[in-house]
Amino acid sequence: MYLKEVQMENFKSVKGQVNVRLNSGFTGITGPNGSGKSNITDAILFVIGPKSSKAIRAGNLLDLIWNGGEHGKPADKCRVTLVFDNTDRTMPIGYDEVHLTRVIKRSKENKQGYSSYFYINGNKSTLKEFEELLSYAGISSSGYNIVQQGDVTGIVKMGAVERRRILENIA
Amino acid sequence: MYLKEVQMENFKSVKGQVNVRLNSGFTGITGPNGSGKSNITDAILFVIGPKSSKAIRAGNLLDLIWNGGEHGKPADKCRVTLVFDNTDRTMPIGYDEVHLTRVIKRSKENKQGYSSYFYINGNKSTLKEFEELLSYAGISSSGYNIVQQGDVTGIVKMGAVERRRILENIA
Amino acid sequence: KRDGFFRVFSAVNENFRRVYSEVSGGGDGYLELENPDSPFEGGMHIIARPRGKKVTRIEALSGGEKGLVALSFIFAIQEYDPSAFYIFDEADQNLDSLNAEIMARRIKISSSRAQFLMVSLRKAALKYADDLIGVTSLGDGVTRIIQQLDIDSIVEPDEPEGSVE
Amino acid sequence: KRDGFFRVFSAVNENFRRVYSEVSGGGDGYLELENPDSPFEGGMHIIARPRGKKVTRIEALSGGEKGLVALSFIFAIQEYDPSAFYIFDEADQNLDSLNAEIMARRIKISSSRAQFLMVSLRKAALKYADDLIGVTSLGDGVTRIIQQLDIDSIVEPDEPEGSVE
Numbered sequence: 001m002y003l004k005e006v007q008m009e010n011f012k013s014v015k016g017q018v019n020v021r022l023n024s025g026f027t028g029i030t031g032p033n034g035s036g037k038s039n040i041t042d043a044i045l046f047v048i049g050p051k052s053s054k055a056i057r058a059g060n061l062l063d064l065i066w067n068g069g070e071h072g073k074p075a076d077k078c079r080v081t082l083v084f085d086n087t088d089r090t091m092p093i094g095y096d097e098v099h100l101t102r103v104i105k106r107s108k109e110n111k112q113g114y115s116s117y118f119y120i121n122g123n124k125s126t127l128k129e130f131e132e133l134l135s136y137a138g139i140s141s142s143g144y145n146i147v148q149q150g151d152v153t154g155i156v157k158m159g160a161v162e163r164r165r166i167l168e169n170i171a
Numbered sequence: 172m173y174l175k176e177v178q179m180e181n182f183k184s185v186k187g188q189v190n191v192r193l194n195s196g197f198t199g200i201t202g203p204n205g206s207g208k209s210n211i212t213d214a215i216l217f218v219i220g221p222k223s224s225k226a227i228r229a230g231n232l233l234d235l236i237w238n239g240g241e242h243g244k245p246a247d248k249c250r251v252t253l254v255f256d257n258t259d260r261t262m263p264i265g266y267d268e269v270h271l272t273r274v275i276k277r278s279k280e281n282k283q284g285y286s287s288y289f290y291i292n293g294n295k296s297t298l299k300e301f302e303e304l305l306s307y308a309g310i311s312s313s314g315y316n317i318v319q320q321g322d323v324t325g326i327v328k329m330g331a332v333e334r335r336r337i338l339e340n341i342a
Numbered sequence: 343k344r345d346g347f348f349r350v351f352s353a354v355n356e357n358f359r360r361v362y363s364e365v366s367g368g369g370d371g372y373l374e375l376e377n378p379d380s381p382f383e384g385g386m387h388i389i390a391r392p393r394g395k396k397v398t399r400i401e402a403l404s405g406g407e408k409g410l411v412a413l414s415f416i417f418a419i420q421e422y423d424p425s426a427f428y429i430f431d432e433a434d435q436n437l438d439s440l441n442a443e444i445m446a447r448r449i450k451i452s453s454s455r456a457q458f459l460m461v462s463l464r465k466a467a468l469k470y471a472d473d474l475i476g477v478t479s480l481g482d483g484v485t486r487i488i489q490q491l492d493i494d495s496i497v498e499p500d501e502p503e504g505s506v507e
Numbered sequence: 508k509r510d511g512f513f514r515v516f517s518a519v520n521e522n523f524r525r526v527y528s529e530v531s532g533g534g535d536g537y538l539e540l541e542n543p544d545s546p547f548e549g550g551m552h553i554i555a556r557p558r559g560k561k562v563t564r565i566e567a568l569s570g571g572e573k574g575l576v577a578l579s580f581i582f583a584i585q586e587y588d589p590s591a592f593y594i595f596d597e598a599d600q601n602l603d604s605l606n607a608e609i610m611a612r613r614i615k616i617s618s619s620r621a622q623f624l625m626v627s628l629r630k631a632a633l634k635y636a637d638d639l640i641g642v643t644s645l646g647d648g649v650t651r652i653i654q655q656l657d658i659d660s661i662v663e664p665d666e667p668e669g670s671v672e
């Protein structure tokens with residue numbers, strides 16, 4: 001099981017459709033300040049269900065939609081699909097690939113201003129189903145498998161009780 | 172006016188006497204992690220009077236004395252002298268050099284476990300006199316002339332009121 | 343609940359001791375509970391002694407030394423609670439070139455068991471990756487991906503890039 | 508007291524606007540009071556718009572973009588309240604090589620008016636210094652000083668230092 005591709009459409013600093021293909025081993029990601037490296041990590045977290053929008057550096061989920069840049073028009077929705085290689089059937093689904101898709105669409109009807117949709121291989125789903133599937137692969141947004149920018153110094157700065165809680169969450 | 176030399180004796184990771192000569196322009200300081208670069212900044216702050224021992228990363232001022240390393244014996248005192256070039260008489264003292272010296276000595280008599288001494292060109296003095304002299308050169312431990320490791324990210328993370336207070340302190 | 347916690351604590355502590363000793367070239371590190379009898383009433387400290395030094399509170403360590411301690415703790419947890427993939431986003435920012443290499447080498451070894459993505463600005467770390475992805479924007483704030491970046495195309499300061507002096 | 512504050516605020520704001528535009532190649536930055544009528548009842552925000560992007564809260568900027576904003580704010584204060592010497596301790600840790608160079612170049616220019624000490628692990632920044640001081644310890648935790656360090660003796664990752672691959 002590994003993450004084969006991250007497909008982003010109008011997500012944060014991504015305008016239109018941009019895909020990142022990944023290998024199963026060790027991939028390095030580099031580039032200038034502000035170019036969008038951490039936004040790729042945010043896109044992955046967005047799908048696997050962050051505990052809060054703060055974890056993906058957004059005031060609210062509408063901040064995740066491409067804002068148009070200096071002079072352009074903002075997009076009306078953003079979509080991220082994570083493509084997992086499931087040939088080893090780590091996830092109990094009978095396909096070689098599992099596509100987990102999450103969409104945020106601006107909407108005037110809801111008071112929060114947007115609606116949020118989840119899909120597994122194109123079929124409507126829920127965050128809860130995502131979390132269940134991902135747990136088979138040991139992937140969770142609260143675990144230490146994703147170390148965001150600045151997290152490393154956080155471990156040393158946090159208080160002793162908060163640090164103990166990290167191990168409690170794993171138990 | 173500029174800082175000509177930092178003379179350290181048994182201060183933090185400095186064992187015995189070690190002096191750093193500086194030029195009046197732009198000096199770069201580099202070296203491996205944990206080698207003692209920030210300790211030199213702490214030595215300078217120690218003399219110009221940090222608002223708290225936390226600013227020089229010490230639980231209390233006894234932590235500033237060379238601790239002996241893995242197998243050695245801790246020293247009984249530490250001393251730091253800052254040598255300023257005063258040929259332009261920025262500091263109202265009739266010498267070409269001003270030596271500001273601060274000493275911490277372990278002592279069983281005091282309940283805090285140490286005594287602290289201040290000297291100007293070898294004559295006993297006080298922290299208050301240090302601060303007065305240094306203010307002629309625009310040097311203060313609370314100003315932004317010393318940007319310690321990690322301070323840069325602090326500016327962005329601090330709250331709006333704390334940020335306003337920075338400008339209030341300057342006024 | 344208590345038993346579960348102790349199982350995790352002693353396993354992660356064991357991992358941490360081994361990993362920290364490896365990455366620091368022989369330092370000692372361990373986890374310490376404030377209240378070992380009833381752990382949920384106290385916190386947990388990380389104690390680390392870099393090679394050749396006395397034991398210190400981690401607050402008194404240098405920026406890079408703290409980074410290495412924190413990374414060792416993260417690796418210790420990852421070993422206990424394995425996952426299909428891992429992401430490190432500029433975890434080498436406090437590290438000097440040597441320690442950035444040590445971190446990347448460690449990731450390289452672990453990448454035989456799981457997928458690792460590492461964001462870094464340092465060649466010292468990037469050179470250990472199997473593949474390199476470039477992320478850039480042409481001054482218009484739009485993210486573009488360069489799928490197969492060549493490590494030699496990353497210009498570091500010592501190469502004269504139309505030197506500004 | 509209010510008048511004194513406003514004098515500082517408008518001078519630092521002016522400096523910040525200019526410095527940020529310089530270091531970011533044309534971005535816009537300014538300081539904003541929450542309560543301009545009675546400043547001591549509210550806080551102060553830093554607003555920055557990197558070149559080619561929409562204005563954003565500084566929390567939404569990238570690590571390096573935040574670093575550049577914070578540095579510009581520090582330079583803006585230093586210009587208002589001059590001092591005989593300045594110290595920067597690894598202020599370039601979030602910056603890519605290009606921005607680390609921009610920061611060091613800015614320090615180089617200012618060093619004609621005042622003394623600057625810069626601690627850095629990056630050659631991109633160190634190469635602008637007039638003199639270089641090496642700090643090292645031989646695995647025994649004792650700090651030693653190398654007074655006249657030669658920039659070429661700093662081995663960065665691309666030079667084969669007994670390459671580990």
Ligand SMILES: Nc1ncnc2c1ncn2[C@@H]1O[C@H](COP(=O)(O)OP(=O)(O)OP(=O)(O)O)[C@@H](O)[C@H]1O
Nearest residue numbers: 012033034035036037038039065066067569570571
């Ligand atoms: N909804 C959005 N629309 C357009 N741009 C956005 C949106 N959300 C965030 N951004 C932009 O994305 C940029 C941040 O990108 P990111 O944090 O990924 O950079 P980075 O490559 O990680 O840089 P660094 O090396 O400095 O950490 C910011 O400039 C921010 O303004």
Ligand SMILES: Nc1ncnc2c1ncn2[C@@H]1O[C@H](COP(=O)(O)OP(=O)(O)OP(=O)(O)O)[C@@H](O)[C@H]1O
Nearest residue numbers: 183204205206207208209210236237238404405406
């Ligand atoms: N009283 C003391 N006696 C001996 N060593 C001490 C004392 N106080 C601090 N130290 C040691 O000094 C070291 C920290 O040095 P310093 O913070 O200056 O490193 P640095 O060169 O800035 O490294 P980095 O690049 O990681 O920031 C620590 O390892 C700490 O244990």
Ligand SMILES: [Mg+2]
Nearest residue numbers: 038149569570
């Ligand atoms: Mg980033």
Ligand SMILES: [Mg+2]
Nearest residue numbers: 209320404405
């Ligand atoms: Mg340091």
